[in-house]
Amino acid sequence: MPSKSNLEALRKEVRAITNEIMRLVGLRLSLTERIDKVKRSMGLPIVDYRVERDLKSSVIDTCKRYNVDERFGMRILNLLIEEAVRVQKSSMDESERTISVMEMFTLAKRMEEEGKKVIHLEVGEPDFGPPEKVKRVACDSISKGFAKYTEPSGLSNLRKSIAEYVNERYKIDVSSEQIAITSGGRFSIYASIMSNLSLGSEAIVIQPAWPAYIDCIEAISGRAIVLKTKLEDGWRPDLESLSNLVNDFTEMIVINYPNNPTGKVLESRDMKALVDLAKDRGITILSDEVYSEYSFKPSHSILEFDDVKSICASSFSKSYGMTGFRVGYAISDVNSIRKISRIQALASTSVPEFIQYAAMEALKCKDDVKRYANSVRRRIGLVCKELSKMGLSYYAPDGTFYVFPKIGEDDGFNAGKFALDLLKEKNVGVAPGTTFGDYPDFVRISACQSERSLLEGLERIGEFLE
Amino acid sequence: MPSKSNLEALRKEVRAITNEIMRLVGLRLSLTERIDKVKRSMGLPIVDYRVERDLKSSVIDTCKRYNVDERFGMRILNLLIEEAVRVQKSSMDESERTISVMEMFTLAKRMEEEGKKVIHLEVGEPDFGPPEKVKRVACDSISKGFAKYTEPSGLSNLRKSIAEYVNERYKIDVSSEQIAITSGGRFSIYASIMSNLSLGSEAIVIQPAWPAYIDCIEAISGRAIVLKTKLEDGWRPDLESLSNLVNDFTEMIVINYPNNPTGKVLESRDMKALVDLAKDRGITILSDEVYSEYSFKPSHSILEFDDVKSICASSFSKSYGMTGFRVGYAISDVNSIRKISRIQALASTSVPEFIQYAAMEALKCKDDVKRYANSVRRRIGLVCKELSKMGLSYYAPDGTFYVFPKIGEDDGFNAGKFALDLLKEKNVGVAPGTTFGDYPDFVRISACQSERSLLEGLERIGEFLE
Numbered sequence: 003m004p005s006k007s008n009l010e011a012l013r014k015e016v017r018a019i020t021n022e023i024m025r026l027v028g029l030r031l032s033l034t035e036r037i038d039k040v041k042r043s044m045g046l047p048i049v050d051y052r053v054e055r056d057l058k059s060s061v062i063d064t065c066k067r068y069n070v071d072e073r074f075g076m077r078i079l080n081l082l083i084e085e086a087v088r089v090q091k092s093s094m095d096e097s098e099r100t101i102s103v104m105e106m107f108t109l110a111k112r113m114e115e116e117g118k119k120v121i122h123l124e125v126g127e128p129d130f131g132p133p134e135k136v137k138r139v140a141c142d143s144i145s146k147g148f149a150k151y152t153e154p155s156g157l158s159n160l161r162k163s164i165a166e167y168v169n170e171r172y173k174i175d176v177s178s179e180q181i182a183i184t185s186g187g188r189f190s191i192y193a194s195i196m197s198n199l200s201l202g203s204e205a206i207v208i209q210p211a212w213p214a215y216i217d218c219i220e221a222i223s224g225r226a227i228v229l230k231t232k233l234e235d236g237w238r239p240d241l242e243s244l245s246n247l248v249n250d251f252t253e254m255i256v257i258n259y260p261n262n263p264t265g266k267v268l269e270s271r272d273m274k275a276l277v278d279l280a281k282d283r284g285i286t287i288l289s290d291e292v293y294s295e296y297s298f299k300p301s302h303s304i305l306e307f308d309d310v311k312s313i314c315a316s317s318f319s320k321s322y323g324m325t326g327f328r329v330g331y332a333i334s335d336v337n338s339i340r341k342i343s344r345i346q347a348l349a350s351t352s353v354p355e356f357i358q359y360a361a362m363e364a365l366k367c368k369d370d371v372k373r374y375a376n377s378v379r380r381r382i383g384l385v386c387k388e389l390s391k392m393g394l395s396y397y398a399p400d401g402t403f404y405v406f407p408k409i410g411e412d413d414g415f416n417a418g419k420f421a422l423d424l425l426k427e428k429n430v431g432v433a434p435g436t437t438f439g440d441y442p443d444f445v446r447i448s449a450c451q452s453e454r455s456l457l458e459g460l461e462r463i464g465e466f467l468e
Numbered sequence: 469m470p471s472k473s474n475l476e477a478l479r480k481e482v483r484a485i486t487n488e489i490m491r492l493v494g495l496r497l498s499l500t501e502r503i504d505k506v507k508r509s510m511g512l513p514i515v516d517y518r519v520e521r522d523l524k525s526s527v528i529d530t531c532k533r534y535n536v537d538e539r540f541g542m543r544i545l546n547l548l549i550e551e552a553v554r555v556q557k558s559s560m561d562e563s564e565r566t567i568s569v570m571e572m573f574t575l576a577k578r579m580e581e582e583g584k585k586v587i588h589l590e591v592g593e594p595d596f597g598p599p600e601k602v603k604r605v606a607c608d609s610i611s612k613g614f615a616k617y618t619e620p621s622g623l624s625n626l627r628k629s630i631a632e633y634v635n636e637r638y639k640i641d642v643s644s645e646q647i648a649i650t651s652g653g654r655f656s657i658y659a660s661i662m663s664n665l666s667l668g669s670e671a672i673v674i675q676p677a678w679p680a681y682i683d684c685i686e687a688i689s690g691r692a693i694v695l696k697t698k699l700e701d702g703w704r705p706d707l708e709s710l711s712n713l714v715n716d717f718t719e720m721i722v723i724n725y726p727n728n729p730t731g732k733v734l735e736s737r738d739m740k741a742l743v744d745l746a747k748d749r750g751i752t753i754l755s756d757e758v759y760s761e762y763s764f765k766p767s768h769s770i771l772e773f774d775d776v777k778s779i780c781a782s783s784f785s786k787s788y789g790m791t792g793f794r795v796g797y798a799i800s801d802v803n804s805i806r807k808i809s810r811i812q813a814l815a816s817t818s819v820p821e822f823i824q825y826a827a828m829e830a831l832k833c834k835d836d837v838k839r840y841a842n843s844v845r846r847r848i849g850l851v852c853k854e855l856s857k858m859g860l861s862y863y864a865p866d867g868t869f870y871v872f873p874k875i876g877e878d879d880g881f882n883a884g885k886f887a888l889d890l891l892k893e894k895n896v897g898v899a900p901g902t903t904f905g906d907y908p909d910f911v912r913i914s915a916c917q918s919e920r921s922l923l924e925g926l927e928r929i930g931e932f933l934e
Contacts, residue, residue, distance in 0.1 A: 009510070012503045017523055019496045020548065021530040023489055024541055028534025030485045037478045044475070057483055064487040068494025074551050075490055081547065082486065085540050104813060108619050131613045141607035147597045149792035153574050185651060185816035192815045201667075217814055326615035326821040347570060348683055349658045349815060350651035355792040357820065 027082065034086035051227065054083060055249050062250070073200065076251065080202020084223060101418045102213065103433045109422075110431040121451065121459035124421075124431035126262065126403065127325045128450045130377070132360070133370040136322060139363035143356035150355050154347035155339065156183025156331070157358045163365050164331055172305050180333055182342045183353050183361070187292045187317030187330035189346065192218050194288050194313045194332060197341035198254055199224040205254040205288075206247050208239050209439030210263055210406065212290070215256045227252070228439065233408060237266040237397055241275050248283050255280055257304075258290040260297050263406040263438050263446035265382070265399020267301045277307045287312040292330070295321040295371050296378055297401040305333060313338060320403075321371055322364040329353050329361045378403045381449035381456055388460040389447075392467065403449045406435070409467065410443035417442050428462040493548065500552035517693065520549060521715050528716070539666065542717065546668020550689060567884045568679065569899045575888075576897040587917065587925035590887070590897035592728065592869065593791045594916045596843070598826070599836040602788065605829040609822035616821055620813035621805065622649025622797070623824045629831050630797055638771050646799055648808045649819050649827070653758045653783030653796035655812065658684050660754050660779045660798060663807035664720055665690040671720040671754075672713050674705045675905030676729050676872065678756070681722045693718070694905065699874060703732040703863055707741050714749050721746055723770075724756040726763050729872040729904050729912035731848070731865020733767045743773045753778040758796070761787040761837050762844055763867040771799060779804060786869075787837055788830040795819050795827045844869045847915035847922055854926040855913075858933065869915045872901070875933065876909035883908050894928040 041047070058079060065075035106124045114120050131137075143149075155161065161178035169175055184190045195218040199205055204225045207215045219226040227247050231237045244255075257276065259268045268276070280287050289304035291314055304312045317330030332342050346352065385405045389396050396407035410417065417434035424430050435444030447463075449456060507513070524545060531541035569590055576586045597603075609615075621627065627644035635641055650656045661684040665671055670691045673681045685692040693713050697703045710721075723742065725734045734742070746753050755770035757780055770778045783796030798808050812818065851871045855862050862873035876883065883900035890896050901910030915922060 005506075006510075009503065009506050012499055012506065013519060016496060016499050016503070017526055019492050019499065020523060020527060020545065023492045023496070023548075024527055024530040024536060024544070025534050026485050026489045026492070027541070027544060028531070028536040030482060030489070031536060033478055033482050033485065037475065037482070040471075040475050040478065044472075053479060057486060060483055061486060061490055064490040065494070068491050070490060070494040070497060071551070071555075074547075075493070077547060078490070078493060078544065079486065081540075081543060082489075085537070104620065104817075107617070111619070125617065127617055131615060137610050140610050144603050144606050149597060149790065151573070151591065151593055151791050153577070154570065188814075189816045214814070221814060324615065325617050328816055328818070328820050348654075348680070348687060350655045350794055351570075352794070354794050354820070354823065 030082060031086060051247075055251070057083075058249075058251055076203075077201045080223065080225070084202070101422065101434060101437070103437055106421060106425065106431050106433060110425060113425070113429065118429055120425070121430045121455050121462070123447045123451065123456070123459050124433045126320070126448050126450060128320065128323045128374065128378070128403065129452060130374055131323045132327070132364065133322065133367040135367060136324065136360050136364045140327075140356055140360035143359040148355045148359055152352040152355050152358060153343075154182075154352050155343035156181070156353060157355070157362075160358045160362045161331075163362050164333075167365050168303075168305055168333065172303050174305050174308065176305065176333055179336050180339055182332045182339045182346065183358060184330050184332060184342070184346055185350060185353055186319060186328040187290065187315050188214060189349075190313075190315035190317070190330050190332035190342065191215065191288070191290060193342040193345040194315060194334075194338075195219055195224070195254070196222055196345055197338065198286055198288075198313070200253075202251075203253040204249070204251045205256060206244065206252060207256045208244075208258075210237075210261075210435065210441050210444070211256070211438055212258060212262050213437055215258075215290075230439065231264075233395065233397060233444075237261065237264040238269070238272065239276075241272065241279065244276070245279055248279065248285065252283065252285055254286045254288055256288045256290070260293040260301055260399070260401025262293065262402055263404045263433065263435075263444075264397055265402045265404055265406065266397065267297060267299055267400035270300075270302065273302045277304075277310050280312075281310045284311070288315065289313070290315045292317040292320050293402040296375050296403060298379055298382075299400050301401060311335070313342075318361050318364050321374070322367065323374060324360070324364065327357050327360060329357050378449055381453060384453055384456060385447055385449050385460065388457065388464075392460075392464050405447045405449070406438075406444055407447065408443050409445055415443050417445055421445060424463065424466050428466050430459045430462045430466075432463070496548060497552060497555060501555060504555075517713075521717070523549075524715075524717055542669070543667045546689070546691070550668070567888065567900060567903070569903055572887060572891065572897050572899060576891060579891070579895065584895055586891070587896045587921050587928070589913045589917065589922070589925045590899045592786070592914050592916060594786065594789045594840065594844070594869065595918060596789045596840055598788055598790045598793070598830065599833040601833060602790065602826050602830045606793075606822055606826035609825040614821045614825055618818040618821050618824060619809075620648075620818050621809040622647070622819060623821070623828075626824045626828045627797075629828050630799075633831050634769070634771055634799065638769050640771050640774070642771065642799055645802050646805055648798045648805045648812065649824060650796050650798055650808070650812055651816060651819055652785060652794040653756065653781050654680060655815075656779075656781035656783070656796050656798035656808065657681065657754070657756060659808040659811040660781060660800075660804075661685055661690070661720070662688055662811055663804065664752055664754075664779070668717075669719040670715070670717045671722060672710065672718060673722045674710075674724075676703075676727075676901065676907050676910070677722070677904055678724060678728050679903055681724075681754075681756075690719075696906065697730075697732075699861065699863055699872075699910075703727065703730040704735070704738065705742075707738065707745065710742070711745055714745065714751065718749065718751050720752045720754055722754045722756070726759040726767055726865070726867025728759065728868055729870045729899065729901075729910075730863055731868045731870055731872065732863060733763060733765055733866035736766075736768065739768045743770075743776050746778075747776045750777070754781065755779070756781045758783040758786050759868040762841050762869060764845055764848075765866050767867060777801070779808075784827050784830050787840070788833065789840060790826070790830065793823050793826060795823050844915055847919060850919055850922060851913055851915050851926065854923065854930075858926075858930050871913050871915070872904075872910055873913065874909050875911055881909050883911055887911060890929065890932050894932050896925045896928045896932075898929070
């Protein structure tokens with residue numbers, strides 16, 4: 003019998019239960035603090051994924067029993083875990099913060115404003131700029147007034163042109179509805195992660211890696227699970243270890259080949275094994291392919307594998323020297339693309355119209371792309387030769403415009419401090435290895451400058467290392 | 469005594485408590501479902517903010533008692549409330565979805581691709597485009613190769629120019645560190661909401677309102693609390709009602725004057741009262757001032773009030789006819805700006821460099837801005853005259869380029885259906901009132917077309933209404 007008093011009684015009950023939940027939350031937190039103390043005294047790490055996962059499985063069972071939506075149960079649990087980790091971490095010593103590439107770049111720019119001549123080996127921005135034709139089309143489009151809002155997913159002609167380009171390149175068959183134009187490859191990554199992960203889902207990131215992946219995952223309170231690779235293994239990801247990291251809560255694996263910062267391209271059989279793993283476990287692969295035109299040996303696109311759930315993120319920044327144009331794209335199934343476009347609409351409506359016309363023109367500039375790639379390849383060769391002369395070990399890149407040498411040999415080496423000191427004392431910017439994961443012995447050198455600048459920069463690094 | 473077995477015992481306890489929490493969560497959900505049924509049979513709405521708030525207060529007490537971080541307690545509680553609402557809503561009939569301005573615009577564009585001539589009264593995009601000088605600087609900058617990454621917060625010279633512009637205009641003293649350049653005013657709104665609200669915090673939105681505010685609030689699972697205004701009150705927000713909506717969980721009030729869609733400018737004394745309220749309660753005001761140059765009577769900027777926590781979001785889109793350039797800015801305290809820039813860095817690195825140079829030039833084009841504003845004012849006058857002839861009631865705008873007439877008189881009127889039918893039958897796009905809140909009797913007419921187009925469009929609306 004519905005009535006006002008009935009309603010009040012039910013509400014009272016809800017309130018009592020809610021407060022009991024909070025009491026238990028408090029109890030739980032005090033217990034995890036005790037666990038933290040024990041762990042600390044035993045020298046164990048704060049986060050133990052195995053324990054977390056056991057807990058998750060047990061919670062899933064409870065959710066089933068009491069008819070709680072499992073994804074919702076996971077969100078609650080992950081909030082609880084996150085808070086416990088936050089409380090535990092806040093009681094630690096503030097460890098030294100990692101300096102980012104953007105911060106190095108900003109510092110270097112400030113030094114230049116003060117009149118110093120800095121050699122930029124830190125930032126992945128080619129010096130050659132866009133092809134002349136691209137500039138011309140951008141200007142013409144501005145003059146003609148093509149500076150209006152477009153559909154959030156981008157001009158349909160640009161999406162069609164990209165579809166044709168990838169279809170021809172990879173012998174596949176994607177439609178323009180499977181493509182969204184985004185503010186750089188970065189927005190494709192951002193929106194892909196935003197729309198595919200929820201609070202507390204897990205995504206595996208193979209390190210060393212561009213920090214944006216983990217930044218984006220953590221921005222939505224997802225959990226980034228790291229698979230480390232090593233120079234000694236030629237930066238090859240161990241697929242058995244990868245498989246062991248996968249569990250029911252893994253939603254995504256992020257890959258990036260040719261790889262920033264190592265220059266690695268994945269072998270065909272590894273790529274296939276990785277795709278099979280993702281397919282078997284129903285995991286989405288987010289493949290960052292912004293360096294695909296800078297590949298010195300055959301490199302697979304995730305687009306070639308049509309039976310796995312995937313998002314290919316790409317960009318005009320690197321291939322066409324268009325970093326400052328901020329235009330990229332995502333390719334996936336129609337539904338995922340719709341979600342990505344919705345985030346683009348929410349955050350910035352659309353990419354500027356005339357920039358989309360410039361991108362359309364860029365797709366025609368195949369000769370320029372080849373020229374750029376050849377030039378970078380020569381530079382990479384040069385960098386490698388110099389690094390060898392210095393006696394440093396590194397992996398000879400299969401692609402990208404980076405080399406990732408090991409420069410620290412002893413345990414206490416700190417790439418962040420090294421990079422800062424090098425910038426201040428020798429006016430040379432490099433990206434510290436710690437930006438890309440737990441690689442305090444490494445720095446990333448970007449071959450985006452003229453050969454002369456590269457040689458000069460490397461010489462100064464040599465002097466500084468002595 | 470720390471030991472492995474001790475650790476295991478504690479972990480077991482954590483697991484038991486976690487599962488007990490989930491059991492209670494399930495129990496809570498089944499209770500809220502029962503409440504839902506009772507409510508429905510009594511004809512009561514799903515969401516009852518008063519009840520929610522009582523619950524929140526009681527949970528805060530529990531958090532204090534059991535030493536749970538209050539903000540964390542609120543996140544858990546809000547997840548619980550959100551899920552309960554989701555479950556309750558999912559059992560409702562799927563009500564007709566509101567059509568957005570962007571969807572109307574996309575539909576209209578598709579019709580144009582099919583060769584139809586559409587009169588665009590739906591989108592807030594001025595037909596005059598940017599001043600010639602702005603176009604020229606954009607092109608020159610592209611030619612000169614100013615197409616590189618910039619600091620995420622934007623070129624320091626542009627930030628300085630904006631500081632000078634607002635300091636002169638409002639007799640204030642903001643520094644360039646208080647400014648972030650963003651991908652349109654939209655990104656300023658997006659990043660402000662992202663960085664200031666957390667899951668479950670409340671933000672008050674005064675409707676009718678641009679839907680982006682609520683979209684952004686809901687994207688981070690915040691709770692948008694709506695204060696409705698009415699045509700009969702000249703769209704004036706009732707400050708007592710506003711004050712009643714404020715509670716300990718209110719983090720933000722979003723204001724937008726001159727207002728989209730009503731054209732209202734807030735009276736000085738109302739603005740002051742609103743600021744005082746926010747100040748007293750420690751609430752941040754997010755003030756969307758993208759139409760500030762289209763103000764036909766004095767309009768305050770939030771920047772004039774220096775003792776309240778605020779973010780001013782603005783843009784080059786409307787003032788300078790630069791919609792398709794996607795460049796705007798946020799002004800706030802240094803700390804908030806840092807957070808906003810961090811989100812810009814995460815999502816898209818920076819606004820294209822040459823667009824930032826174009827924006828710098830735009831700030832010098834004061835005569836063009838005046839010309840644009842005068843032209844829009846004339847058009848608004850024209851629209852009002854025609855609407856009066858049709859016998860429709862509306863508020864004569866104090867600013868913006870919109871008029872928001874009431875076109876439906878009976879109860880069952882559906883502005884969304886009206887707008888779609890009008891587009892299909894008369895090739896005229898308008899934005900349905902439902903886009904801006906619970907206003908099914910209204911449509912927004914945008915005076916962004918030539919006077920001839922406006923007259924033609926209004927004539928067709930008149931025919932269609934008969």
